[in-house]
Amino acid sequence: MEEILNNTTETTYDVVVVGAGAAGLMAAGTAARNGAKVLLLEKMEKPARKVRITGKGRCNLTNARGEEEFAENIRTNIEFLKIAFAEFSNRATMRFFERMGVKLRTERGERVFPESGKAADVANALEFYCRDYDVEIQCNTRVSEVLTLGGKVYGVKYFNKRGYERKVEAPNVIIATGGVSYPRTGSTGDGYMFADAVGHTVEPLRPSLTPLVTSHPQAQYIRDVLLRNVNVKLCIDGEVVREEFGEISFSDRGIEGATTLRLSRDAVDALLEERSVKLVLDLKPALTEEILRERIKREVADMQPEELFAELVRRLVPKPLVVPLCKELDVHSRLYISKVTEAEFERLIKVLKGWSFPISDYASFDYAVVTAGGVNCAEVNEYTMESKLVKGLYFAGEVLDIDANTGGYNLQIAFSTGHLAGLLKK
Numbered sequence: 573m574e575e576i577l578n579n580t581t582e583t584t585y586d587v588v589v590v591g592a593g594a595a596g597l598m599a600a601g602t603a604a605r606n607g608a609k610v611l612l613l614e615k616m617e618k619p620a621r622k623v624r625i626t627g628k629g630r631c632n633l634t635n636a637r638g639e640e641e642f643a644e645n646i647r648t649n650i651e652f653l654k655i656a657f658a659e660f661s662n663r664a665t666m667r668f669f670e671r672m673g674v675k676l677r678t679e680r681g682e683r684v685f686p687e688s689g690k691a692a693d694v695a696n697a698l699e700f701y702c703r704d705y706d707v708e709i710q711c712n713t714r715v716s717e718v719l720t721l722g723g724k725v726y727g728v729k730y731f732n733k734r735g736y737e738r739k740v741e742a743p744n745v746i747i748a749t750g751g752v753s754y755p756r757t758g759s760t761g762d763g764y765m766f767a768d769a770v771g772h773t774v775e776p777l778r779p780s781l782t783p784l785v786t787s788h789p790q791a792q793y794i795r796d797v798l799l800r801n802v803n804v805k806l807c808i809d810g811e812v813v814r815e816e817f818g819e820i821s822f823s824d825r826g827i828e829g830a831t832t833l834r835l836s837r838d839a840v841d842a843l844l845e846e847r848s849v850k851l852v853l854d855l856k857p858a859l860t861e862e863i864l865r866e867r868i869k870r871e872v873a874d875m876q877p878e879e880l881f882a883e884l885v886r887r888l889v890p891k892p893l894v895v896p897l898c899k900e901l902d903v904h905s906r907l908y909i910s911k912v913t914e915a916e917f918e919r920l921i922k923v924l925k926g927w928s929f930p931i932s933d934y935a936s937f938d939y940a941v942v943t944a945g946g947v948n949c950a951e952v953n954e955y956t957m958e959s960k961l962v963k964g965l966y967f968a969g970e971v972l973d974i975d976a977n978t979g980g981y982n983l984q985i986a987f988s989t990g991h992l993a994g995l996l997k998k
């Protein structure tokens with residue numbers, strides 16, 4: 573075994589980058605562009621598996637909002653991130669990809685996508701950046717240990733594609749192994765293990781931007797429904813703590829859609845503290861209760877007495893919601909409209925303006941877009957991304973305790989921190 577371990581790769585490298593995701597590719601390419609000899613080790617069969625599925629295959633690669641609004645969407649350690657962002661901002665990301673031949677388009681909410689609508693174009697551009705500057709990329713190679721001696725890093729041990737353990741020496745190692753969400757893309761949390769082994773604190777990991785599971789009895793009947801223009805309030809222990817406007821959807825994983833994902837981070841933390849959590853949906857946010865009451869009166873006046881209550885509800889909400897909504901109101905969907913009481917119309921208004929869904933759980937890391945928690949930022953130099961505990965050891969991307977809302981912010985975190993780590997001194 574010792575013999576196998578001693579079989580150090582002959583080439584000498586200035587930097588070994590662990591993980592060829594968004595952060596690792598950016599770090600490796602940047603280091604190589606600055607003249608470093610770089611080895612990039614990736615455990616999956618090809619680089620950037622996660623980037624290829626981002627933004628539903630379209631990759632929302634950054635967000636074009638101004639600095640202040642951008643910062644408001646970063647949920648942890650914004651002060652730490654600011655230096656990396658100043659060095660490589662959202663504008664720099666856009667320029668970078670345009671220069672790499674990826675034309676971009678900015679959509680609603682200042683979200684930036686490749687014009688082609690193909691996430692693969694972003695992944696390929698990052699890989700090309702590395703290859704262009706002669707980064708040596710080894711896939712099917714899982715790093716198993718970061719080697720340190722006397723407070724300095726000197727290389728890594730890894731399993732090569734044939735399953736043999738090897739080591740490679742280098743004075744710098746960048747850990748860009750991502751989080752633990754969507755583990756099938758390769759991010760299984762190895763970086764936290766490496767960090768912990770050399771004395772770093774890893775802040776508790778929680779799924780973020782993840783579907784929320786409701787215990788509401790009607791939810792089982794609301795499946796594969798996407799609702800637009802909904803106002804969603806997150807209530808914790810009976811108090812509204814956050815509000816989001818936009819899309820919400822119901823699937824077999826739970827309640828999701830951009831609004832819920834954005835609220836999920838606070839919801840998950842509250843559930844972990846065993847507090848009571850609910851989502852309250854306003855399905856008619858553009859109408860006050862008074863205007864909605866008038867609208868319902870007009871609809872009813874327009875109907876024949878023998879028409880059904882369900883037909884009125886159908887005029888107000890999408891079809892898949894009609895039966896669950898009638899059940900929620902405890903009014904039979906086949907009741908003649910002429911038989912519906914004033915109190916029942918009032919209940920309809922109340923539920924349309926505030927349908928409450930108790931939240932009992934959240935979907936696991938398998939479905940979470942990002943991981944909250946990670947390597948404690950206070951132990952990392954924000955000007956370089958170098959560990960304050962181990963010389964020559966750097967961190968970049970989701971492995972750090974930084975996470976953000978949906979909208980392109982998380983990839984920008986990976987690009988900014990990856991770029992800064994790649995500027996290391998050889």
Ligand SMILES: Cc1cc2nc3c(=O)[nH]c(=O)nc-3n(C[C@H](O)[C@H](O)[C@H](O)COP(=O)(O)OP(=O)(O)OC[C@H]3O[C@@H](n4cnc5c(N)ncnc54)[C@H](O)[C@@H]3O)c2cc1C
Pocket residue numbers: 590591592593594595596613614615616619620621622623625626627628631632633634713714715716748749750751753754757758759760761762763940941942968969970971979980981982983984986
């Ligand atoms: C479904 C989905 C959609 C998303 N959409 C968006 C979006 O549109 N916009 C946005 O901003 N963000 C989006 N995100 C979040 C974003 O993709 C991540 O925050 C970002 O990819 C993190 O980059 P990273 O390089 O830190 O980690 P990753 O991209 O996870 O890369 C880590 C890499 O390290 C490799 N690795 C791990 N351990 C080892 C090891 N021991 N040895 C060697 N290699 C290893 C992994 O295989 C992986 O390739 C999405 C996430 C998901 C899951």
